Amino acid sequence: xxxxxxxxxxxxxxxxxxxxxxxxxxxxxxxxxxxxxxxxxxxxxxxxxxxxxxxxxxxxxxxxxxxxxxxxxxxxxxxxxxxxxxxxxxxxxxxxxxxxxxxxxxxxxxxxxxxxxxxxxxxxxxxxxxxxxxxxxxxxxxxxxxxxxxxxxxxxxxxxxxxxxxxxxxxxxxxxxxxxxxxxxxxxxxxxxxxxxxxxxxxxxxxxxxxxxxx
Numbered sequence: 290x291x292x293x294x295x296x297x298x299x300x301x302x303x304x305x306x307x308x309x310x311x312x313x314x315x316x317x318x319x320x321x322x323x324x325x326x327x328x329x330x331x332x333x334x335x336x337x338x339x340x341x342x343x344x345x346x347x348x349x350x351x352x353x354x355x356x357x358x359x360x361x362x363x364x365x366x367x368x369x370x371x372x373x374x375x376x377x378x379x380x381x382x383x384x385x386x387x388x389x390x391x392x393x394x395x396x397x398x399x400x401x402x403x404x405x406x407x408x409x410x411x412x413x414x415x416x417x418x419x420x421x422x423x424x425x426x427x428x429x430x431x432x433x434x435x436x437x438x439x440x441x442x443x444x445x446x447x448x449x450x451x452x453x454x455x456x457x458x459x460x461x462x463x464x465x466x467x468x469x470x471x472x473x474x475x476x477x478x479x480x481x482x483x484x485x486x487x488x489x490x491x492x493x494x495x496x497x498x499x500x501x502x503x504x
Contacts, residue, residue, distance in 0.1 A: 350427020352400030
């Protein structure tokens with residue numbers, strides 16, 4: 290990643306940038322991406338909370354994790370979180386449906402990933418047509434393979450979050466521990482599978498509308 294293009298910003302500044310995307314009576318979509326542990330979920334939730342439920346709703350990409358039984362059949366369970374362990378086509382179709390929503394259209398329902406059970410729950414996030422901004426976040430919004438480009442074509446802007454690597458690794462280890470992994474297993478995942486995914490994701494940063502380091 291070319292560090293000279295990284296912009297320092299506060300959450301408050303990102304909230305104002307997100308607010309500037311909002312156009313009454315129109316649907317806009319903002320994407321947040323970055324490597325595992327970059328803070329995507331946290332920042333996305335902060336943006337949506339600050340803007341309020343009448344203005345913004347959060348639709349994470351993680352709801353499109355393939356089910357564990359499918360990953361076992363495909364032989365991919367041991368690298369869950371890699372780009373081919375998601376239903377990229379399903380995500381692209383959902384983003385297109387959200388983009389196409391107009392006033393008085395029916396609610397669109399999105400799935401939600403539950404880390405405590407490591408599975409997705411379908412139709413658990415309502416997206417009302419009158420909410421002007423949808424914030425979506427996930428690892429592979431800028432990947433140029435599969436159905437990811439189709440999803441990207443429906444998103445107005447994608448911001449790449451780029452914290453220092455040590456901070457990102459610490460967050461990942463803590464996250465894995467919080468969901469039941471031993472310190473050894475947490476480090477194994479954070480510096481193994483997660484880091485291999487991170488290298489691929491960071492190679493996509495050049496296609497972001499902006500690269501942001503929070504301060």
